[in-house]
Amino acid sequence: MFAYYLDLAVRSLKRNKVLTALMVLAIAVGIGASMTTLTVMHLLSGDPLPGRSGTLFYPQVDADPTNDYSHAEPLDVMDYRSAVDLWSAHRADRQTLVVDSKLKVHAPEVNLPPLMEMMLSTTSDFFPMFDVPFQYGSGWSADDDAKHARVAVISADLNNKLFGGTNSVGHTLRLRDTDVRIVGVLKPWRPSPQFYMVAGGRFANGQTDDFYTKPEDVFTPFTSGLEINDGNFWQFTCWHMPDTPGHLQNAPCVWIRLWVELGGAAKVADYRSFLAGYAAQQKALGRITHADNTRLRSLMQWLDFNHVVPSDVHLQTWLAFAFLAICLFNTVGLLLAKFLRRSGEIGVRRALGASRRAVFAQCLVEAGLIGLLGGIGGWLLTLTGLWLVRRQPSAYADLAHLDAPMFFATFVLAIMVSLLAGALPALRASRIAPALQLKTL
């Protein structure tokens, strides 16, 4: 029966090509617009480390001793002292410090002009903690951290730029004025967002595109990085002017992020009390005032707290769905016109013994077919839409690709929308009184 209905549907769609084209187009643009924004939303609001994010936590202490504001929330990042104290306590399964800075990068063996790149100074746990994939070599050891080793890991991008994508492990890189040995090259790695640097989202007024920038190109041990690029570290904020700009080790400033890995609720509770204990101890020492103002948010909680998805993306999603609704109303109207125009035909079918259910099913098959055609159009428009997004200047532009779940979602949404649009007209068509229609034939 389904095949027969499908055949009928195709015939009916062919009969009035303009109307059919209008309906397919309406569904296609509605689906195209909503799937484009939904895909962007899906890519930006997803979990950057599926499976691991539940064990990653972001500790915060309030190191600002002043009372200039309410201190409802501790500062977004940490001062050097608190961060290094908490890190060296090694009370979590893994812990890592991160701080970024810009510096001049040059490969002495390669005849290319120097580049200004972002350097992430971090500790050895960074790579296993965040599942960072390596192409060549590996990260450095905890020993390298302790010894201020002059080593570096570089991104796949930088490796392509400087070494043409070959194995550059063992080669030398000049970071500002210091030569470091490359120990590892990453595979292309593009977490969305760049979660380990997220902070300050509550002050960004929804303009949070920067959270989606690519990871840094050079990674060095925390201790070495601070020495190599001394004088070029920028604070997140300060409660007094620092004495030596760019060198913030003893400055009244916050500028370092600490991440910890805690497997299991008991460990989280332990770490929470350890954090509170640390703050209380520092208060006793007179270094901080707001000791009870500590936080230990999980990765996803921290991303939520920072409203990482830019508000423009939210707005576009809303807009696209309003647009889809308009397309839906439009299709309902056109389908209604189409089905009721065939009242005579339906009357004959009913008179020959077709049940209401059969007429309803026939109409829905036709609506579903329109949905499928609209889905194909919508898929093409989504690809076009994402291509347009990729050409935008935003930091997340290069992320905009249609993945498999969103590809299927496109068709599911298109067919659902068309069935939804078809339900009411089909119901009306199935209620047609056969006698009345036969009389007018």
Next chain:
Amino acid sequence: MEIRPILASLRKHRIPAVLIVLEIALACAVLCNAVFMIGQRMADIHWSNAIDEQGISVVTVNGADPKLAASEIPRNLAALRGIAGVTAAAAATSMPLDQNPALSPFVTKPYATTTVNSSVYFIGGDGEKAMGLRLLQGRWFNADEYAGSGFKNFGSTGHVALVTQSDANRLWPGQSALGKTLYTDATGWTVVGVVADVLAEDPKLSGPGGMYSSVFFPLQPDGVMGDYMLRSVPQDRERVVREAVQVLGKLQPGAVVEGTTYAGMRSDYFADANSMVWMLVLVCVVMLAVTAFGIVGLTSFWVQQRRRQIGIRRAVGATRGHILSYFRTENFLLSTAGVLTGMALAFGINLYLMTHYEMSRMPWYYLPGSAIALWLLGQLAVLGPALRAAAVPPVVATRSV
């Protein structure tokens, strides 16, 4: 035109009528808010900025040895001034809208606090000429002030500053800013001049009302100055950038030299807003087209359904004009119901956006504005089917009763 028969006939086609009304309502609501957003972003994109935006080129030098700055900067500037077409050149720490903010709170009393983060600009000798600042009151920095002011703790070791007109009015309302002292913590600088409003380095970080909060300090050649500002006539700027990058690339082989026109820097800053505007325009156009096609489709169906009735009306004396105006009035009634619902919806959406997305209140005239747009759209869309209806010959009435 008698509207009672129209209402009676609409009552018989309740579902299609409701669909058209809903479609128009939603389109009206979205149109209002989208146009409002477009307007706001266009206003942002056109922020005024009292520097010579079209004539400035900026070359950034990164990674040079700061210890050599005192000798290198004057040498570099001399070489840059040698480029044909360059009328002024100077070094600076940053540019308006360069998204590289150096912010500091400035107040009128020691240790006072403020919610405005002012952008700090350090400019080298001739900076006012290279940037094209406009002096409204007071004087420029003199050569001694340029030569005798250093950079320490993010602040100027000199004693003078230039403020913008907005800041002069904000900090000393109703008084002249000249000769007043501007403080950060306990350090003070004397305001020697007031310039026309220059945008902040990143206005979104300036705090409420701080978009034009910019303070200028003189600075001797210093390692913190990474920008070279070059001024030329707009036609020359592309060539000036190219040549300046070459010149500095040769003089500073170890550094990273990048150049751009100021116009390019400005459009980089607004690139996001610009693409959002285009996206909104696209959505509005396609949405209106879809709505119009929906109206065309449904009205055509009605016309076809009522061919016989139209024929009868024509046969008993109705003119083509009557038939035409019947369908136009019908559409007008539907549009009216749609835009009334739509205006309420638009207002609701605006309230929602205000609480959730930092949107400001939509001025009232957007509501009737988009209502009129949809009325016109409806009338245009209905014209085709209505003309076809008017063309139905009276003889149809006599066929197949």
